[in-house]
Amino acid sequence: MNDNDHADETPQERIAKVALYLESVKARMPAEEFETLQQAVHEMAHLLADGREGILDAGDRENFTDDVQKEFLTVMAIVTTGRMDHQVVDMPGPDGSPGYVVVTQELANDPEELAKLREKIHHNAIERKAIDTELDGIARASGIDTDN
Template identity: 50%
Template sequence: MNDANDSGSDDGRIDNVSLYMETLKARMDPEQYDVLAKAVHETAHLIAEGHQAGPVGDASQFTDDVQREYATVLAILLTGRMDHRLVEMPGPDGSPGFAIVEASAADDPAKLQELREKHRHFVTEAAGPLQRACRHRPRQRPELRRLTMRRATHPRTAPRRPTRPGR
């Protein structure tokens, strides 16, 4: 599936993403494809402008299929390669999950098991300190949190100091 232009150049990456998106358009539900195309478009613009890619679009519209294809497209966009594979990567509690790995790792059961163990270990190690930190943080009422965030992001809503005449 790799083309000669997979060297990682921007043109090669865009060509590979375009090719993959065309195949998705032919096999995905049109509504799901539209959600995916919009998310990919927004993400590509964020990356091109030097921003960190983050969640885009309405999370409720990101079905499992859309999430999997979005992850695959991101892997192509970031690496320029099309030989990644999507594999099951359950959480430590057995919850479903997936990861994008290199084809060589996906084809090697021992390597794949090693990656799953590292993932499980990382998640369980990170979960402990995060849970403790969240427990010690004072809870804030949701309406106050929204107000605080709004003031931080919208200067027009921030309180203004009264000005005195003559100053």
């Protein structure tokens, strides 16, 4: 099955895949963490259904552990692509901060391509930080409060 085979799936088919995946996660994840994951998925579903962007409350919770974050990324990948064969890969930021990417199995098993992806992500993060710093300086010079 290629990437385009999932394009015609109905939302109900993707929801069924997510439900199946969540059942497998529930069997292997501590109850508190699973509850946090379920809440994050619920919030994401509402944002998508309303066609809105937003920030999930679950990110502030004590139980939004690395494992919950990885499972949440997997669920997001299933919802957006319809595929269940993604892999979450550790991809620390340029400063060493933890981070993850969701990639295909093929990419996950290709160290050279992962290294290229890491380099691209780091380049973009460094560039974004430089832009943010410049914009912050402009805002401060203009007397705009940037502490919000």
